[in-house]
Every structure is written in C-alpha cells, then in structure tokens.
Amino acid sequence: MKKHCKVVIIGGGIGGCSTLYHLTREGLTDVVLVERNELTSGTTWHSAAQVTNFGAVQTMVGLKSHSIKLYKELAADPENPINYHHASGGIRLASTQEHLDGYKHFISLAKGMGVDFELIDAAECAKRHPLIETHELLGGLWDPLDGDIDPAQLTQALARAARKAGAEIYRHCPVENVYQKPNGEWVVQTVNGDITCEKVVNAGGYRVNEIGDMIGVKYPVISMEHMYFLTEAIPEIQAFGKRVPLLRDPLDDFYSRQEKDGLLVGIYEQRCKTWGMDGIDPNFVNALCPDDLDRCLDNMERVFKRMPCLERTGIRSIVNGPITYSADGNPLVGKTPGFDNLYSIIGLRAGLGEGGGHGKILAEIIVHGESEWDTWAIDPARFTRHANTEFTARKAVEDYQNEFRFHMPHEFRPAGRLAKTTPIYPVLKEQNAEFGVVSGWERALFFKPDADFKFEHSFRFTDVEKVVADEIKAVHEAVGLMEVSGFNRIEIKGPGAAEWLDSLTCSNVPKKVGRVGLCYFLTDKGNVVAEATLAKLAEDRFWYGSAAASEYHDMDWLRSRLPSEGVELVPMTNSHTILVVSGPKSRDLLAKLSPRTNWSNESFPWLTAQPVFIGHAEALAMRVSFNGELGWELHVPNEQLYLAHQLITEAGVEFGLKPFGSLATESMRLEKGYRHWKADLITEFDPFESDLDRFVKMDKAANFPGKEALLAKAGTPARRKFVTMVIDCEHATPHPGDSVCVDGAVIGTITSAGYGHRVQKNIAMAFIDPAYANEGTEFDVEIIGEPHKAKVIAGQLFDAENARLRS
Numbered sequence: 001m002k003k004h005c006k007v008v009i010i011g012g013g014i015g016g017c018s019t020l021y022h023l024t025r026e027g028l029t030d031v032v033l034v035e036r037n038e039l040t041s042g043t044t045w046h047s048a049a050q051v052t053n054f055g056a057v058q059t060m061v062g063l064k065s066h067s068i069k070l071y072k073e074l075a076a077d078p079e080n081p082i083n084y085h086h087a088s089g090g091i092r093l094a095s096t097q098e099h100l101d102g103y104k105h106f107i108s109l110a111k112g113m114g115v116d117f118e119l120i121d122a123a124e125c126a127k128r129h130p131l132i133e134t135h136e137l138l139g140g141l142w143d144p145l146d147g148d149i150d151p152a153q154l155t156q157a158l159a160r161a162a163r164k165a166g167a168e169i170y171r172h173c174p175v176e177n178v179y180q181k182p183n184g185e186w187v188v189q190t191v192n193g194d195i196t197c198e199k200v201v202n203a204g205g206y207r208v209n210e211i212g213d214m215i216g217v218k219y220p221v222i223s224m225e226h227m228y229f230l231t232e233a234i235p236e237i238q239a240f241g242k243r244v245p246l247l248r249d250p251l252d253d254f255y256s257r258q259e260k261d262g263l264l265v266g267i268y269e270q271r272c273k274t275w276g277m278d279g280i281d282p283n284f285v286n287a288l289c290p291d292d293l294d295r296c297l298d299n300m301e302r303v304f305k306r307m308p309c310l311e312r313t314g315i316r317s318i319v320n321g322p323i324t325y326s327a328d329g330n331p332l333v334g335k336t337p338g339f340d341n342l343y344s345i346i347g348l349r350a351g352l353g354e355g356g357g358h359g360k361i362l363a364e365i366i367v368h369g370e371s372e373w374d375t376w377a378i379d380p381a382r383f384t385r386h387a388n389t390e391f392t393a394r395k396a397v398e399d400y401q402n403e404f405r406f407h408m409p410h411e412f413r414p415a416g417r418l419a420k421t422t423p424i425y426p427v428l429k430e431q432n433a434e435f436g437v438v439s440g441w442e443r444a445l446f447f448k449p450d451a452d453f454k455f456e457h458s459f460r461f462t463d464v465e466k467v468v469a470d471e472i473k474a475v476h477e478a479v480g481l482m483e484v485s486g487f488n489r490i491e492i493k494g495p496g497a498a499e500w501l502d503s504l505t506c507s508n509v510p511k512k513v514g515r516v517g518l519c520y521f522l523t524d525k526g527n528v529v530a531e532a533t534l535a536k537l538a539e540d541r542f543w544y545g546s547a548a549a550s551e552y553h554d555m556d557w558l559r560s561r562l563p564s565e566g567v568e569l570v571p572m573t574n575s576h577t578i579l580v581v582s583g584p585k586s587r588d589l590l591a592k593l594s595p596r597t598n599w600s601n602e603s604f605p606w607l608t609a610q611p612v613f614i615g616h617a618e619a620l621a622m623r624v625s626f627n628g629e630l631g632w633e634l635h636v637p638n639e640q641l642y643l644a645h646q647l648i649t650e651a652g653v654e655f656g657l658k659p660f661g662s663l664a665t666e667s668m669r670l671e672k673g674y675r676h677w678k679a680d681l682i683t684e685f686d687p688f689e690s691d692l693d694r695f696v697k698m699d700k701a702a703n704f705p706g707k708e709a710l711l712a713k714a715g716t717p718a719r720r721k722f723v724t725m726v727i728d729c730e731h732a733t734p735h736p737g738d739s740v741c742v743d744g745a746v747i748g749t750i751t752s753a754g755y756g757h758r759v760q761k762n763i764a765m766a767f768i769d770p771a772y773a774n775e776g777t778e779f780d781v782e783i784i785g786e787p788h789k790a791k792v793i794a795g796q797l798f799d800a801e802n803a804r805l806r807s
C-alpha cells in the first residue's frame with residue numbers, strides 16, 4: 001500500500017470510482033481509492049440505475065450527457081461489456097398546463113446543451129409506452145436517450161480503467177481518521193496504515209458524515225429510505241418487441257423501467273422515512289432496509305391505475321435501501337469551503353445517471369481549479385450554517401415527496417423556512433410581504449395588496465406584475481424601502497489590506513477613503529468568479545459586499561489567498577442588514593431623519609460611503625443603487641434594524657414611502673443592465689465575454705489571478721458575448737436557460753429576464769454567439785416553446801446617463 005500519493009478518494013461507489021477514473025483521464029495517476037469493504041457495497045449495488053438526461057439547469061444536462069456518452073463507450077468494450085440499455089427512451093408525464101409550460105422551457109434549456117427532448121401528447125405517450133392509461137394526462141416530455149445500466153459492472157469498468165492508467169484501489173481498508181498536518185498535507189488513517197496526500201475526496205455515500213466527523217465537517221446530507229419492487233413477467237412487455245421506455249410520473253410519484261420481462265417500479269411515497277439519523281450500524285454492508293410496501297399503499301393504488309397490468313402481475317421482490325439527499329436535492333461536488341484541498345462527491349441521489357458527469361467535474365476542479373461548466377448548482381459552498389442536519393432532513397423529506405415536481409418560477413417550498421430571519425421579519429409579514437428564500441434568509445419578494453392575494457407560480461405573466469409595477473412606481477416617483485437580508489459582507493482590514501485587494505481583483509480598488517467601487521475577481525483561467533462592492537472606510541479598512549448566496553464561496557476564495565500577516569477577514573453577514581432607501585424623495589426623507597449628515601450631492605456624491613445616524617440608530621450609508629434611482633443603502637447592525645426600519649417607515653409617510661421587494665428590484669436592475677452573480681456572471685466566461693471590459697484594468701501593475709490567462713488569449717475570438725435584448729412577447733418573459741435561436745439553430749442562452757415596468761419592455765440577458773451581439777441584431781428567443789422576436793440593445797434601457805443616480 002502506498003504511503004504517499006497526490007489524491008486519496010474515500011469510498012468505492014459510483015461517486016468515488018468515477019472521480020478516480022476521471023482523475024486518471026486528466027493525467028493525474030498518483031491517486032488512490034480506499035474502500036471499507038468491496039466496491040459498490042454501499043448504495044450503488046442495489047440501485048435501479050436508470051440513466052436519464054433531464055436537468056433543470058444546463059450544467060446538470062451537460063453532466064448527464066457526459067455520463068451517457070461515457071457509459072456507451074465503456075459498454076462497447078468487447079472484453080468487458082456492460083449491460084447498458086442505452087436509449088430505451090423515457091417519458092416524464094404532464095397533467096397540467098404548468099407541467100407542459102415547464103417541459104417546454106426545459107426542452108429549450110436542454111437544446112442549448114445539444115440535447116433534443118420532445119413534447120408529446122397523451123395519445124403519443126400511450127403509443128410509446130404500451131402499459132399506461134391516459135387519465136388526467138395532457139402529455140409528456142420524451143427523452144430519447146434514457147436507459148439503464150448494471151451499476152456494479154459500470155463501477156467495476158471505471159475502476160478497471162483507472163487501475164490500468166496507474167491508480168490504485170485498496171479494498172477492505174476502512175478509513176478511521178483523516179486530519180491535516182500544519183504543512184497542509186492530509187493524512188488518511190486506515191486500518192492498514194496511513195496515507196499522506198495533497199488532496200482528499202469524501203465519496204462516502206450514506207457514511208458521508210462519519211467521514212465528516214473525522215475531519216470536523218457537518219455536511220448537509222442525510223439519507224432517506226427508498227423502495228422499488230420488481231414484478232413477474234408481464235405479457236404486454238413480452239409482446240412489445242422492444243424495451244419499454246422509462247416512465248416518471250409526477251402525478252402518482254413513481255418511476256418504472258423494464259427489468260427482464262417485467263417492471264421495476266420505484267415509489268416516492270408521502271409517508272417517507274429518513275434513515276441513519278442516529279448512526280449507522282458498522283455492519284450495514286451490501287445490506288437493505290426491511291421491506292415496507294405498506295408505507296406506499298396510497299401510491300400503489302395510483303400506480304396500478306396508471307399501469308393496470310400491475311393488478312394482474314405478481315411482485316417478485318422488494319428493494320428498500322438508503323439514498324442520500326442534500327438540503328436542496330443536488331449533490332455536493334467540489335471543494336469543501338473552509339478547508340484547503342478537501343473535496344466531496346456526496347449527496348448523490350441519482351448517482352448512476354449523474355455519476356459519470358460528477359466525476360468529470362470533480363476531477364477538473366481538482367486538477368485545474370475549475371470545470372468546463374459553471375458548477376454553482378452542485379457547489380458545496382452554496383450551503384451555509386443554517387443547512388444543519390435537522391434542516392437538511394426537513395428539506396430532504398420535502399424533496400423526496402416532490403421528486404418529479406420541478407420548482408415553478410419564484411416557488412419557495414415550505415419546509416425548513418425561517419432558517420434565517422432578521423429582526424424586522426414580523427414587521428414585513430405584518431405588511432403582507434410574500435417571502436422568498438436566499439441562502440436560507442427570508443427575503444420579501446413583494447408586498448401583497450391584501451392578505452388574501454394569492455401568488456400564482458407560472459411560466460407566464462400573472463397578477464403579481466401589477467403589484468410589482470405599483471412598487472416600482474413608488475420608487476420611481478417618490479421613495480421606496482426595501483430590506484436586503486443576508487447580503488454578504490466581510491470587513492477586510494490591516495496594513496496590507498489595500499495592496500492585497502489590489503493584487504486579487506482585475507478592477508481598480510477605491511483609493512480615497514469614503515469611495516465605493518465595483519470590483520471583479522477571476523479564476524486562474526481568467527473567468528469571472530466573484531463580484532464585490534468594495535467600500536474604503538479607512539486607509540486600512542474595507543467592506544467587501546456581495547450577493548447573499550456567495551457568503552461561504554467568497555469567504556473561502558479570499559481566505560485561501562490570505563497572506564500570512566497584515567490582512568484580516570471579519571465576517572459580518574449575520575451582524576448587519578441593508579435597508580435600501582431609494583427614489584427621488586429619498587434624500588429628503590433621510591435628511592429629515594438624519595439632520596446632522598449633509599445628504600447633498602456635493603457632500604454625499606454617488607459611489608461614496610459615510611457613517612450616519614438614522615434617528616438614534618447607527619448605520620453606514622452607501623450611495624449606491626441597484627435599481628437606477630437616487631438612493632442609499634443603509635448598512636445597519638441587526639440590533640438596531642427594527643429601530644431604523646421603524647423610524648424610516650414613520651418618517652416616510654409624508655414622502656409617500658412604500659415598501660418594495662426583490663421582484664421590483666429584479667425588474668429595475670434589468671433595465672439598468674446590472675448583473676446577478678451566478679445568473680449573468682458565471683465561471684464559464686471571462687470578463688470581456690461578460691461585457692465587463694470597463695472593469696478590467698489590464699495595465700495595472702498587480703499580477704491579479706487570471707491576468708496571465710487573459711494576456712495569453714488576447715486576440716482569440718470570444719466564445720460567447722453577453723448582451724441585453726428586448727423581446728416581443730406579451731404573455732411571458734423567457735426563463736434562465738431558454739435558447740436564443742436563428743432559424744431554429746441555437747446561438748445562445750438566456751441568463752436573466754423580466755418585465756421592465758419603467759421602460760415598458762420585456763427584457764432579457766444572455767450569452768450569445770458574438771456574430772449576433774451587435775446593437776440592433778435580431779433573432780428569436782424561445783419562450784414556453786415558441787420563438788419570439790428579440791433585438792440586441794446597447795447600453796442601458798433606463799437612464800443611460802445615470803442622471804438619476806447622480807442627481
């Protein structure tokens with residue numbers, strides 16, 4: 001057994017073996033996998049092992065496509081063939097117009113990744129799947145490449161290929177402890193001896209938190225029991241002549257695929273159960289949980305109604321095993337925040353279908369620091385401390401109960417709510433706020449005109465547009481007040497702070513005390529990794545502000561680049577909250593509340609910051625605005641938030657103050673061309689492709705991350721170009737992921753969209769083929785399956801001169 005190597009992977013299921021395989025494909029062969037028992041003795045051995053292509057974001061579609069392609073190649077090895085039923089096809093059923101609208105959107109999204117799905121009607125569903133009844137059915141999404149694979153053969157094939165390339169696998173080698181030495185090296189202690197390595201990967205399946213406990217990490221992953229049953233032979237299948245397609249039924253909460261001449265039917269029962277919450281028997285190896293089909297009786301009735309042949313068919317066996325779930329249903333693939341050189345590929349709930357792609361992504365991250373695709377959807381840094389075990393369990397149960405029901409636009413489900421609230425949550429609730437969730441924080445989406453107002457979730461425009469329009473009118477004509485909960489804020493201080501920040505960003509760091517500036521940070525490959533508002537509060541003190549979701553991500557990125565002395569990072573996200581006071585009357589309102597501050601344009605110009613009093617509450621006021629109107633962000637310590645909010649609300653009456661929410665802000669920022677991190681700013685593109693040229697200072701002395709990469713590729717054509725466009729469509733905006741097309745061929749992908757109420761236009765942002773990025777170029781955008789004319793616009797749609805911001 002090796003005593004030293006580059007990477008140790010703990011766990012020999014599909015996750016671990018796929019990572020091992022892909023590391024060798026990336027040229028890293030000094031790698032070891034340790035498995036406490038046999039390969040595939042965790043969840044992988046009893047998986048239903050369906051391999052599908054459907055995904056709600058493009059990265060998921062891409063990584064699943066990679067799995068399919070890889071499995072096909074591996075299966076074609078004549079010496080070690082794998083039982084892979086490639087392209088049996090599969091149907092996701094739809095019973096409502098919303099389902100159909102959603103599928104049309106997902107079809108367009110997949111098209112951008114080169115994947116062709118098809119929308120079929122109920123009769124066609126029945127034609128392609130000979131066993132189903134079509135009651136309550138409107139149609140379905142057809143995925144031609146769906147199939148299923150032998151999970152053990154697949155895992156062995158990956159292991160075999162990795163071994164052949166030089167990787168080593170130690171079976172019957174339980175890991176008992178993992179720690180990091182002061183020099184940064186990791187030590188993986190196994191029953192057979194220690195291995196010292198540069199990097200460690202947790203691929204421990206349902207034992208993820210046993211390994212986490214060794215390191216001191218609580219991963220937001222728990223296990224659910226999950227059951228399927230296998231039937232006797234079914235004559236209709238024997239007569240069908242080809243393999244019966246896979247079926248996913250969001251109405252009746254089950255899936256099925258062909259197994260021999262019968263069916264495998266998996267149930268997502270409402271009366272579902274978590275598993276292993278109080279510890280896992282060390283002898284649970286190649287094991288199953290006791291059968292409990294009684295839990296599924298409600299579903300069974302509906303399943304039998306959908307596939308009546310089951311009433312006449314015997315059940316051959318039942319499989320009930322643990323399946324891991326994260327707090328949002330997506331796995332945690334990537335670097336563990338807070339640690340150097342610690343990675344995970346965990347929380348895989350569809351690990352057979354996705355595992356090929358996850359392994360590819362993780363290997364790219366380990367070897368190159370980033371993947372071909374933006375991986376935010378599966379980045380471990382997307383969860384913060386609120387995603388504790390009990391929270392994760394609640395979300396996992398909810399997710400399991402809704403397995404095939406995708407989220408509608410702006411849909412925030414009830415489990416695990418109120419995980420993070422500010423002191424004014426009850427006040428906003430009293431004002432009829434409809435809340436969404438950002439990184440666990442409750443944040444007002446909009447304020448209902450009355451308590452009974454129902455927020456319909458739809459891919460089309462709904463009544464909420466009118467409510468949002470009224471909020472915007474108040475901000476535009478008078479003054480509005482919005483709470484931005486959870487905004488990520490880090491104080492960066494010390495004698496080396498200014499120089500260190502300058503060495504990290506491609507932008508200019510504000511030089512004068514009191515100045516505020518927008519800065520971008522790049523990966524070593526020169527792609528956009530972070531966006532922050534930097535406020536210089538003293539010669540040696542800055543506030544770094546970024547999107548709420550970036551809290552762990554940005555802190556981790558900064559921490560791992562911290563010099564040994566001279567700079568300190570102090571997290572402030574949980575101690576302060578922003579109150580945005582914005583609109584033409586905001587100055588008068590603030591002057592009334594804070595008479596000793598001079599709020600005039602001369603004394604308090606745009607892009608500056610000053611400590612102020614709001615009544616007797618303290619705040620740092622920044623004259624910045626994400627909505628394009630005159631306004632200030634008041635950064636208030638949470639213990640005085642209620643006070644500040646109350647004072648502003650009371651004083652605001654005479655100025656026509658109205659509360660507004662994040663949907664109004666979303667509309668207004670689109671009109672101003674402002675970006676959202678991880679929607680319009682992704683690590684797939686560099687700052688020039690992202691149309692951030694004015695923020696990139698290539699001539700600055702500092703050798704910021706990404707500079708060399710940008711210099712090296714200077715003059716090479718952009719892969720994509722970021723544009724803003726207006727669209728001719730009366731009934732809906734596009735949705736992120738929708739395709740931009742010319743003559744039906746995809747030339748780009750929508751990143752954000754919404755209706756601009758001040759300019760009365762349907763607006764979207766997208767990364768598109770640079771050949772179509774010039775002002776005035778026309779093309780189509782697919783909205784709910786239909787092409788609509790769109791035109792590129794240059795500059796900002798609203799107040800392009802920033803006159804209101806500077807007023």
Ligand SMILES: Cc1cc2nc3c(=O)[nH]c(=O)nc-3n(C[C@H](O)[C@H](O)[C@H](O)COP(=O)(O)OP(=O)(O)OC[C@H]3O[C@@H](n4cnc5c(N)ncnc54)[C@H](O)[C@@H]3O)c2cc1C
Pocket residue numbers: 010011012013014015016034035036037038039040041042043044045046047048049050051173174175176203204205206207208210211226227228266319320321322323324345346347348349350351352353354
């Ligand atoms: C009933 C059922 C049906 C399913 N159907 C599908 C499906 O149709 N399609 C699909 O894509 N997915 C399906 N899944 C999910 C899929 O099987 C899992 O996502 C996948 O198998 C998880 O793989 P893994 O590598 O993460 O975990 P595992 O397979 O559990 O592997 C983890 C490994 O880590 C090892 N390990 C743990 N601790 C240590 C330690 N301390 N030292 C050394 N080794 C350790 C374990 O022994 C184990 O071998 C299904 C799951 C279930 C339960």
